[in-house]
Amino acid sequence: MTNIKTLSVDLGPLQGGRSYPIYIGSGLLEHAELLGRHIAGKQVVVVTNDTVAPLYLEKILVTLRSLAHIQRCETVTLPDGEQYKTLDVLNRIFDVLLDKHFDRSVTLVALGGGVIGDMTGFAAACYQRGVDFIQIPTTLLAQVDSSVGGKTGVNHPLGKNMIGAFHQPRCVIADIDTLNTLSDRELSAGIAEVIKYGLIGDAEFFDWLEANMDKLLARDAASLMVAVERSCVDKTQMVIADEREGGVRALLNLGHTFGHAIETGMGYGSWLHGEAVATGMCMAVRMSARRGWLSHADMVRAEALIQRANLPVRAPATLDAARFIELMGVDKKVKNGKIRLVLLKAIGEAIVTDDFAPALLTEVIDECRETC
């Protein structure tokens, strides 16, 4: 008997009042009934990448084929990596959908990490102006972050996630067994987002992470399950509170404006998203302390936990402050020309603010670069 936790994401009228479940557990890829109950039509297209395909594609196809109501099942395998999260590669999904005559009743299944989830979700949002999709995140980052909240999209050479849509999945199936095949680096990248939930609004979870970081890094199943569930609960609450990011949802971007600058400046695919966010959180934490909001002790705790998770805490030396700020400028968090950042008042308490001197930003960037 599999142990399944079910969270419900209840969306308000802005999203058509629809709600959908997030399932977290072990052995879920083989759970045909669970998958089948969220596929309305007879047609399925599984979108995955060339890293995940050898590991889990056949498993999910066996599960799909065991469902009596599924009559057609195709797969699209994209190259793995953030650098392929482009309009051009997205078009390959449309090529298959149209070449094989899939109509509006098709359900797309995203099998992979955040890139696959974002691209498949965006393809589902746009194909014939919107078809169903299901998220099966196979990385920790995707399980705790990108698969929850309905953000989908692709990158542009001039900015990350600049082209996209809000499109909610029919369900999210997070099988923690898939985390066993992650590299240590990918696991740590996912833990960055887990730490984020503690920092922005859940001090109790932050304490738990301090106590259980070694178990997470050792992939203890029970600990992973707690971390994924608590992260999804925290994110879901913020998404429900603010589906369109006017307010509280913006807090989820802690470290992201800094992080996006690193990702864009270094070229997509060189830093993992979670790594860039980890360094970005260190920068936001330091800025919060320098601004006089966060205590020195809490700054040290935050940086220490990020470092214990084997994540980078310093920005690349090659990006100087001027270039860094320029790269932050195209970020979506900019409103009418002024840079707004998520900063901390305490561990577990974040705000969105532009209440800081521009010079402070430059100083903090310089302090947080590798050469320093």
Add this chain to the structure above:
Amino acid sequence: MTNIKTLSVDLGPLQGGRSYPIYIGSGLLEHAELLGRHIAGKQVVVVTNDTVAPLYLEKILVTLRSLAHIQRCETVTLPDGEQYKTLDVLNRIFDVLLDKHFDRSVTLVALGGGVIGDMTGFAAACYQRGVDFIQIPTTLLAQVDSSVGGKTGVNHPLGKNMIGAFHQPRCVIADIDTLNTLSDRELSAGIAEVIKYGLIGDAEFFDWLEANMDKLLARDAASLMVAVERSCVDKTQMVIADEREGGVRALLNLGHTFGHAIETGMGYGSWLHGEAVATGMCMAVRMSARRGWLSHADMVRAEALIQRANLPVRAPATLDAARFIELMGVDKKVKNGKIRLVLLKAIGEAIVTDDFAPALLTEVIDECRETC
């Protein structure tokens, strides 16, 4: 004093309960207050094409520059034609938006025909997951059809409008003065959609069109105003009744499944959309008569009015029935493999149905080809 008709499109909860006005009148491009009241931020990007730009771009820029709250105004001029309604060309809009650091508060203004409206609306739907846009349709087709209803998107080599989103404009400004620079062919293409409203649900309007077709073709301003307003009222009512095309909205596709086959089969840009729809309506009308639903007299009336509008009533000889049906197969109106068509029970009464023998479809296509 300009004569302005204002229609209100009141959207239900599916679209966030938002409503927006459609303005129809003369001299509206110069009406700064009208435009200004629907631009929330300080930044505007006008998207147009190389046919419309020399005619109306400077005029709209003068109007925008006269607005005190607009601080930045850029333009993107795309090549004119349905063959440029692609993801690649769409990306040029994103290039400008990102290169010039436009943020989420930007308003895009679509100045042109249906292609510009669809692409600009889709760019607005996707840029940073959604920004405001305003429709300023400059063709009759765009004024009576594509600018109303929130459908946006681009074509794919394997199918028309296959990639897109629902995204409602802040307002639609239909200046009938712009119709004076349309070619006769473009004017007729727009009249095809006007006739459609009569056929699907407004027998009284059909009668009016029979009485006033010569005035419309002579571009009589008062008659054009009536035609645009009545078409927008008819379309708006259907869109409000059914924002997501589950039911009544599908009737707006009269002639479109046939028409899309012609457009795709002949290559985008060879037939105008309205021309393909005109021929498609003749095919639907003939099929309705052959099915025993529409009287012979009404079939003759419908074909005669389409012909009087200088529109094609026969499909190209080069597309045989098998190829034609294949091209119809990728259309969005297909549900689980069966072709559903909009057919007529009478002039002013349409239904969506798959209640016909496949052989009848083949016969009607053959009867309606130019060689016959």
